[in-house]
Amino acid sequence: MSRSLRAQHDRFLLTHPFRISRGVKTQADAVTVTLEAGGLTGRGEGVPYPRYGESVESALTAIERIRADIEAGADRAALQSLLPPGAARNAVDCALWDLEARQSSRSVAELIGAPEPLRLASALTVVIDTPDAMAHAARAVSTSPLLKVKVDAQDPEAQLRAVRAAAPDCRLIVDPNESWDEALLREIEPLLVELRTDLLEQPVSATEDDWLEGFTPAVPICADEAVHVAADLDVIASRYQVVNVKLDKAGGLTAGLELAHATRARGLGLMTGCMVSSSLSIAAALHVARMSDFVDLDGPIWLAEDRAGGVRDEGGMLLPPARGFWGRP
Template sequence: MHRTLRAQHDRFALTHPFRISRGVKTQADVVTVTIADGDVVGQGEGVPYPRYDETIEKTLAEIEGVRAAIEGGADRAALQALLQPGAARNAVDCALWDLEARRAGRSVAELIGAPEPHRLASALTVVIDTPQAMAVAAKAMASAPLLKVKVDAIDPEAQLREVRAAAPDCRLIVDPNESWDEALLRGIEPLLVELRTDLLEQPVSAGADEWLEGFTPAIPICADEAVHVAADLDVVARRYQVVNVKLDKSGGLTAALELANATRARGLGLMTGCMVSSSLSIAAALHVARMSDFVDLDGPIWLAEDRAGGVRDEGGMLLPPERGFWGTP
């Protein structure tokens, strides 16, 4: 059969603005890749991220650059050399996984040799706002098992105190998105301990984190922007205690699984994260989430309307997509 590849820009409106230290978004902009081989069709999604100098236009151009190879039969192994880690490779890689599963009549889980995705705790996010508004948001999520709190460097103490008071029983991830410096981090550690913080995610810039090599944190620190692929671990393992695997950073499920397995082999903690995306991104990420200590896959929960048959949230518990949505024949 002759393969065909199609890539397109899709937009999903959000129910509320998603505000973090580096900006705010009101819609999810994704690239959807569809690869057809006769009657068998696989899909994947990538989310270009400006932090990594990615745009929709650049991502579509990258995919166009490998069209001939993919339509000529290039597989996932070949793809790793054709594209750099990032949203473009993620979308194509996940489409190839989906295509492979459907052609074989077996699920992606079966191809990996792993259990099928199941219901699991996934963080609900409290985005940056006034401390009072963040408390209101946290109170509405207070029965969830895990909250992730976005903060910046302006008034994180007030924000975190209000959130913890409003949601006293949740496990807590604090995510400054690189907005803190060394002095702020050292100064706020006692508060993080007092508030029973479970994880501090990428507090300082990935380009200015060398000092973490000599630092023993009171709260485990998770690398996010500082880690993309398994080759990064030589440095990351000296600075961080946990690694956040995102398919858009690693460039697809193939590289994400490699990074997750390498992270575990080094004895580091593991987290699975996502961009603000549709369930098409999350369905693939669930295969890393099953291995993880922390799961943060609430991207589709922010959408006014997700893709039909996608994941669902029940009070902070994420339910996998309906069979046939992605990666299942």
């Protein structure tokens, strides 16, 4: 059966600036792929990330190059060699999953052989600001089960103390987004223990993390920017204790599931993350999240307006999208 592919740039304004160590976002820029066949439609979303040399334009160009293959019937297995890991492949891969679910009248969970996604605890993010502003933001969500705190190398101690004082009972993920060096990490470890930090996410640059090999951290360290696909685990397993699976890095749910299962097979902890995105990205990521120790899928919570029928947050608990939104015909 022939298919029709459409790819477009969708913009989503944010309610507040999303500030991390390498910059600030005021809108989310997504690439949406729509596949139509026999009157049925599958959708997928990818969020290109400049940190990995991606842009909306480069993603749209990459998708256009494989249009003929996809429209001629290339499946998810073929897609893995048609495009490299990244946002472009993620958008197409997830559209193929959604279309397959609708064509078979089976949910993506059924196709995977897994339970349907249910509500789960997902981190709410406190972004970089003054310690007082971060405390105010943390206090507003202090009854949530899990917080993620963005910091840089300027004054992380003051920021983290302010957040912990405002939210004394939440589990805590600290995310410097590669802004620390070895000296700062070693210096701040006692503070992380004192503040009952559950996870330290990618504290140092992914290109300067070789010293982590053989290092025994006081708080488990999660690889984010350092890991994209299952093949990376040969190195990652000797440097990190937890792996953050993001579908935009892995290049889709197909590769994301492969990375998640390979992570578990090596005895490493598992996290599911996302870019600042709409619920179309999150609906697919939920199938990795159900396997994970830590879930950070609050991307849509930052949007002024999400796609209709998407996920919802209730006090730090993420509710799956409405039936028919993605992957559930």
